[in-house]
């Protein structure tokens with residue numbers, strides 16, 4: 117009896133089963149990857165919305181910050197890629213700006229911040245959006261771990277003076293953490309740089325608030341060289357700034 121055709125049939129059948137199994141597995145992995153990416157994006161956006169809502173005093177603005185943003189980029193903000201600047205309005209007047217800034221020189225890489233600045237140049241608040249600093253050491257920049265980040269409230273370019281914008285170990289006014297100077301040093305420098313950026317672009321940023329409120333942002337972006345706003349999830353790609361993960 118010739119067994120060959122039967123063996124060939126069996127091999128063919130096994131190959132088909134294996135092929136089908138591979139296709140289903142790849143499909144499932146792709147689906148899971150997509151679902152996870154969407155969830156990560158949504159939770160990053162939620163974290164951003166929460167942080168934005170915490171920085172400015174309640175009632176100090178009456179617009180939707182995510183809908184009233186432009187994209188800006190400048191070395192002082194620590195990134196080569198465009199970053200969102202959110203303009204807070206009250207009764208049709210711009211009264212604060214929240215800049216996204218990056219401290220590139222944290223202990224474990226970039227630390228992404230939101231820096232809220234009132235129209236008069238005083239800091240409304242600062243929050244860390246993401247970082248990879250060491251738990252128990254550098255992670256005290258998170259409000260959930262310590263109140264250190266609140267020490268920026270009310271400060272401005274002239275308060276403290278230029279030399280005061282440093283940690284105490286560098287003869288400045290801001291505390292460092294026990295055994296961790298690098299992280300707070302990086303954050304103090306990034307916040308100071310964000311204030312310098314605001315000082316240099318104050319008029320443009322505040323005018324941009326009016327223009328975006330009037331849905332005229334594309335025209336204004338073209339006029340002052342800003343990149344038009346992207347949804348928050350798309351606006352933060354590439355550059356030295358993307359090494360952080362959500363805390």
Ligand SMILES: Cc1cc2nc3c(=O)[nH]c(=O)nc-3n(C[C@H](O)[C@H](O)[C@H](O)COP(=O)(O)O)c2cc1C
Pocket residue numbers: 223224249250251253254255285295296297298299300
């Ligand atoms: C495992 C390990 C993790 C560390 N993580 C941090 C950190 O997240 N942030 C930080 O500022 N320093 C961290 N340090 C301490 C720094 O190496 C450094 O000693 C400290 O920041 C003091 O810096 P200074 O010499 O500039 O004052 C860590 C040290 C070790 C050994």
